[in-house]
Amino acid sequence: MDFSVLENTVKNGLKSDKSGHDFKHIMRVYRFALEIAKSEKKVDLEVLRASVLLHDIAFSKGFFKGEHGDVSAKLAKPILLKAGFPKSKIQNVLIAIEVHNYWFHNEKNVSIEAKILRDADRLDAIGYNGIIRMILYCINANKSIKQELKDLSKIESKFETKKGKQLAKERIKIIKDFSVNLEKE
Ligand SMILES: [Fe+2]
Ligand SMILES: [Fe+2]
Incomplete structure (x- = not known):
């Protein structure tokens, strides 16, 4: 399976995104997903990627x-x-x-690939990139930064994989420090 076709389609599709x-x-x-996958058993990397x-x-x-x-x-x-992805695996990707x-979703009875994707996506909602993305989101959705920071602080308990939880620690701290210092200012 040549993933460069998928990569180029996504790169092109999201080139104007500012959210x-x-x-x-x-x-x-x-990158987060592949790192988490190394610590998990029976991950279908084609489905995950x-x-x-x-x-x-x-x-x-x-x-x-x-x-x-x-x-x-x-x-x-x-x-x-169109990319020639194995037909038998398409349903797993879509789910x-x-x-x-x-x-919106915290179902426990989902595949390991679904759990890894959720954790990897959560990791990019925290840390410095998380702060930048949160501000962009608030501008686009007309939402309060303070409320979003409050919501993000609840993300800590939601991680579903061991490696995800481990990688989250430092990034959660960045969010919390930012929140405290913003209040102080
Ligand atoms: Fe999303
Ligand atoms: Fe995402």
Whole structure:
């Protein structure tokens, strides 16, 4: 399977995104996902890689304030078929994409690839990149930065993989420090 076809489609689709869901976000989530996958058993890397690459493709159609997993999944199917992705695995990719949005989904009975995608995506919502993305989100969604910081502080308990939890520690601290110092100012 040649993933460069998928990569180029996503890169092109998200090139105008200014909401924090651009190709750089996808690539950071991709690196986090592969790192988490090393610590997990029986991960289908083809399913994981395709799920990560296409999880936010809904943003190629503009900004979404709420749930966008089902829109990404709908758009992903023809892209996967065109790229020659193994047909028997397409459904697994689509389900992982559908449930990736951790603000709306916390089902426990999902595949390991779906859990890794959610954790990798959560990791890019915290740390310094998380702060930048949160501000971009607040501007686009007309939401309060203080409220978003409050919501982000709850993310700590939501990680589903051991490695995800471990990688989150330092980044959660960055969010908390930012929040405290912002209050002080
Ligand atoms: Fe998303
Ligand atoms: Fe994402």
